[in-house]
Amino acid sequence: MQFISTRGQAPSASFTETLLMGLEPDGGLAVPASIPKLRADHCEEWRSLDYVELATAVIGLFATDIPEADLRGIVSTAYGADRFPTPVVPLKPLDDVAPGLALVGLSEGPTMAFKDLAMQFLGQAIPYVLAREGRVLNILGATSGDTGSAAEHAFRAQEGVSVFMLSPAGRMSNVQRAQMYSLADPNIHNIAVDGVFDDCQALVKALNNDAAFKAEHSLGAVNSINIGRIIAQAVYYVWAWLRASDGVGPEERGAFHVDVVVPSGNFGNIYAGHLARSMGLPIRRLILATNENNVLDELFTSGVYRPRSAAETLATSSPSMDISRASNLERFVWQLLGPEEFVSRWASLEESGSLDLTDRLRVMHEDYGFVSGTSTHKDRLAAIARVHAEAGVLIDPHTADGVTVALRHMEQGYPTLVMETALAAKFAETVEEALGGAPEPPISVQELLGKEQHIIEIPNSEDELRALITRSALHRD
Numbered sequence: 001m002q003f004i005s006t007r008g009q010a011p012s013a014s015f016t017e018t019l020l021m022g023l024e025p026d027g028g029l030a031v032p033a034s035i036p037k038l039r040a041d042h043c044e045e046w047r048s049l050d051y052v053e054l055a056t057a058v059i060g061l062f063a064t065d066i067p068e069a070d071l072r073g074i075v076s077t078a079y080g081a082d083r084f085p086t087p088v089v090p091l092k093p094l095d096d097v098a099p100g101l102a103l104v105g106l107s108e109g110p111t112m113a114f115k116d117l118a119m120q121f122l123g124q125a126i127p128y129v130l131a132r133e134g135r136v137l138n139i140l141g142a143t144s145g146d147t148g149s150a151a152e153h154a155f156r157a158q159e160g161v162s163v164f165m166l167s168p169a170g171r172m173s174n175v176q177r178a179q180m181y182s183l184a185d186p187n188i189h190n191i192a193v194d195g196v197f198d199d200c201q202a203l204v205k206a207l208n209n210d211a212a213f214k215a216e217h218s219l220g221a222v223n224s225i226n227i228g229r230i231i232a233q234a235v236y237y238v239w240a241w242l243r244a245s246d247g248v249g250p251e252e253r254g255a256f257h258v259d260v261v262v263p264s265g266n267f268g269n270i271y272a273g274h275l276a277r278s279m280g281l282p283i284r285r286l287i288l289a290t291n292e293n294n295v296l297d298e299l300f301t302s303g304v305y306r307p308r309s310a311a312e313t314l315a316t317s318s319p320s321m322d323i324s325r326a327s328n329l330e331r332f333v334w335q336l337l338g339p340e341e342f343v344s345r346w347a348s349l350e351e352s353g354s355l356d357l358t359d360r361l362r363v364m365h366e367d368y369g370f371v372s373g374t375s376t377h378k379d380r381l382a383a384i385a386r387v388h389a390e391a392g393v394l395i396d397p398h399t400a401d402g403v404t405v406a407l408r409h410m411e412q413g414y415p416t417l418v419m420e421t422a423l424a425a426k427f428a429e430t431v432e433e434a435l436g437g438a439p440e441p442p443i444s445v446q447e448l449l450g451k452e453q454h455i456i457e458i459p460n461s462e463d464e465l466r467a468l469i470t471r472s473a474l475h476r477d
């Protein structure tokens with residue numbers, strides 16, 4: 001399996017080459033040169049597999065340059081019992097809220113958010129490739145909470161990799177801070193910047209634009225455009241369909257379709273669902289939920305994509321979705337327009353600030369099954385309260401955006417699976433606001449909050465960051 005760039009100006013590359021790449025050399029994103037198709041019997045063959053075996057099979061369709069035994073080793077460590085409970089991804093029925101509604105439990109990993117599922121795979125796959133090639137990697141990133149902690153927990157104590165993660169000092173939740181700052185592994189560097197998230201991002205960008213510095217210190221990223229993350233995420237769509245159809249008779253399974261609801265920001269999670277659907281997984285509709293930063297809902301209702309600036313992006317109570325320029329959308333638009341038309345029309349987005357796709361709205365709805373909706377702070381609180389009252393289940397604010405939009409779009413006869421993108425304990429303040437009282441934090445969270453924290457504080461200064469990386473980066477010996 002080869003991967004090509006959306007911009008069409010880079011040579012094709014294998015899975016392992018693409019894994020270490022980040023952006024393609026021409027500035028585009030990697031996409032599979034062809035989409036593997038699930039055979040009708042694939043899903044039945046896969047029904048008896050556990051999560052590790054299923055992930056080996058699905059990822060193996062793309063990662064054809066990793067021998068199967070090695071891939072199984074990577075995946076069994078990534079989703080091992082010391083990192084995830086069994087099953088790795090449980091389905092949690094919410095029939096008491098609405099018949100056919102269920103959560104897909106993506107957040108049972110070390111940092112209580114779905115990003116663990118993709119990042120733990122990278123945390124094993126990247127060191128494997130580096131070792132094979134005698135290379136090292138210094139991961140430089142900026143986080144407002146979820147991505148950084150997932151990356152640190154995935155790469156802690158791994159050979160050949162160190163992590164330099166910038167975070168805005170004092171601007172994350174208690175739990176997010178504790179998850180990151182309590183790590184004492186020597187290859188994890190938590191850098192608390194005196195500034196906001198945009199300052200952290202600007203510092204990372206400045207160093208990334210310095211090609212000489214980047215090469216000298218083997219700097220790289222594991223952000224949401226990494227193709228390895230997308231492919232690892234496609235696995236749980238297959239898993240969720242298998243588990244939802246377990247109770248259906250073998251004759252009816254062929255016609256068994258589900259709707260999947262995805263709380264979205266950078267369009268990575270739902271793009272993985274779109275990929276699984278494009279492979280032939282029987283998903284009827286992909287229902288995209290946004291918060292008040294509803295650029296993507298605007299796209300799927302009006303056909304016009306108009307990204308917004310950081311200044312126009314609201315700080316909401318589902319903060320991991322406060323995104324107004326969805327980095328993975330490029331892959332989707334590439335498929336929608338085809339390689340030739342994509343290049344000119346995408347260029348016009350960069351010039352004019354918007355992209356008119358009304359001529360493809362029918363394809364998005366009818367062929368790709370996309371539907372969308374927006375949830376607000378008030379909706380979020382109401383969904384948290386309702387799911388708690390009617391099903392006795394605590395959900396987090398992002399999942400609540402999914403439940404809100406699910407309840408608006410559900411249709412009888414179609415099981416509706418909401419991707420649970422984080423656990424309530426990670427965003428306790430909003431849950432408390434919704435329920436009018438604080439739920440007792442789980443013991444694991446209480447212990448976490450009591451741990452000693454380790455950070456390096458720096459001012460908002462590029463020179464200080466350069467000096468720090470020069471001092472501490474891993475180098476190939």
Ligand SMILES: *Cc1c(COP(=O)(O)O)cnc(C)c1O
Nearest residue numbers: 146264265266267268269320421
């Ligand atoms: C990252 C994140 C999202 C958004 O996912 P995308 O893949 O960026 O669309 C939603 N909810 C939570 C809790 C997240 O951490």
